[in-house]
Amino acid sequence: MRYFAELAWIGGRVERDVALEVDAGLFTAVTPGSAPDGTRLRGLVLPGLANAHSHAFHRALRGRTHGDRGSFWTWRELMYEVAGRLDPDSYYTLARAVYGEMALAGITCVGEFHYLHHGPDGTPYADPNEMGHALIRAARDAGIRITLLDTLYLTSSVDGSPLEGVQRRFGDGDLDGWLTRTAELRDSDHARIGAALHSVRAVPARFLSGLAGRAPLHIHLSEQRGENEQCQAAHGCSPTELLHRHGVLGPGTTAVHATHLSDGDIKVLGGTRTGVCLCPTTERDLADGIGPGRALADAGSPLSLGSDSHAVIDLFEEARGVELDERLATERRGHFSVAELVTAATAHTALGWDDAGEIAVGKRADLVAVSRDSVRTAGADPDGVVYAATAADVTHVMTDGRMIVEDGRHTGFDVAAALREALS
Incomplete structure (x- = not known):
């Protein structure tokens, strides 16, 4: 699987135009400064x-x-x-x-x-x-x-x-x-x-x-x-x-x-x-x-x-x-x-998960895409998203190479409905 991040947190800083390859739940290639290829991830992409x-x-x-x-x-x-x-x-x-x-x-x-x-x-x-x-x-x-x-x-x-x-x-x-x-x-x-x-x-x-x-x-x-x-x-x-x-x-x-x-x-x-x-x-x-x-x-x-x-x-x-x-x-x-x-x-x-927490080759393929276009994040510097964003600005989430959140919705179930049921 190939992904393209407009902005991604790599090695302690924001990098632009990052190509990501994922295989068997791991990052197999992480290449800043790449031409667009694969599924585009907009906003700022962070490690899980x-x-x-x-x-x-x-x-x-x-x-x-x-x-x-x-x-x-x-x-x-x-x-x-x-x-x-x-x-x-x-x-x-x-x-x-x-x-x-x-x-x-x-x-x-x-x-x-x-x-x-x-x-x-x-x-x-x-x-x-x-x-x-x-x-x-x-x-x-x-x-x-x-x-x-x-x-x-x-x-x-x-x-x-x-x-x-x-x-x-x-x-x-x-x-x-x-x-x-x-x-x-x-x-x-x-x-x-x-x-x-x-x-x-x-x-x-x-x-x-x-x-x-x-x-x-x-x-x-x-x-x-x-x-x-x-x-x-x-x-x-x-x-x-x-x-x-x-x-x-x-x-x-x-x-x-x-x-x-x-x-x-x-x-x-x-x-x-x-x-x-x-x-x-x-x-x-x-x-x-x-x-x-x-x-x-x-x-x-x-x-x-x-x-x-x-x-x-x-x-x-x-x-x-x-x-x-x-x-x-x-x-x-x-x-x-x-x-x-x-x-x-x-x-x-x-x-105890030493193989996670970074967007790097050999690490578990976890990532979080955060919108830079919401009413909270619009205009913020890329690394200023940490001071501007909330959980509501998360658009996509991948765990071990599997997308579990797409366009702000859980791919498996209606979380709000599940919370209402559990807390009723």
Whole structure:
């Protein structure tokens, strides 16, 4: 298959008149400065976007949590209500629709931070991984790849309090129970099996080293000041320091949020080359705070992006949020280059897909065409599209050489109708 991109993001910059050849799901030729040949892709063509942090079922809360001021913790109670209602069939229906929405937004791979493991009272299903298999199937049917970050979740607080209520469906009893269950999960062409520690609230310190060295490994880190205070009281250190003591940090690990960090925490994360996934729209929606993205990147932590609670599914908004939130915090502009923001938005390595995230020979043939003619993008410089575009400007999306979005519509199903059905 041959394609011709008027403008394409190649090697960290915009190139013109790029001929692309695709075979067996891979880019086999990428040639800037070419004569038009093959299917024309208008606008700016980017590598496929990677949503490194998702809780698919949180999509059911969009627009339904703003009735009073509340807090992160009151929002969590509403989230637990949704978590308590889902079964494998309804979770598949919801996740397929959510992943379809991601596809329309240019996302070709998702990291699903998965902890809805068992029945509502904690009783395992006949297939103890039935909920995880529902997510893997949903991603396949929506046309995107998935890294299932199967999550260890054992306690309700840093002091080791047991799981209660709907939380019981999150837990496997102990580390051995989790290891036994997850040993049955398998990679496939469109799925990778990763791991996650929910947080230092949910995993006792004695179990942390049991996941050291796994990759990809993700963990919620210092999203709330209360987590830091509880960890300090229980362990005499910050959550970052606790993870470091137990060998959890390193290049295969991604810390999600990392909002409330000390200078020492930033140095440890960067020095161990631990990745950091920022989720600006969720952190904004929940009033979590603004994380030190620039300081983390300067210290050595690779950045990735996630839509987390799906208050918005738009990686352009997440990318520019990284820069714009820094501007609010510092009252200065120009913290990140466009190239840095695109790298964060396409960071498939955080999800274990080292062969994706670039338009380059030998890489998976993922691409996203973004209109430069909409009311939002008209007149913007080519690389300024990152600051102007929204998910609504995505016209075409290819995953592994297969076009899953054409002219702004999913080629497999009506995503809006699927969302209405799942959320009714």
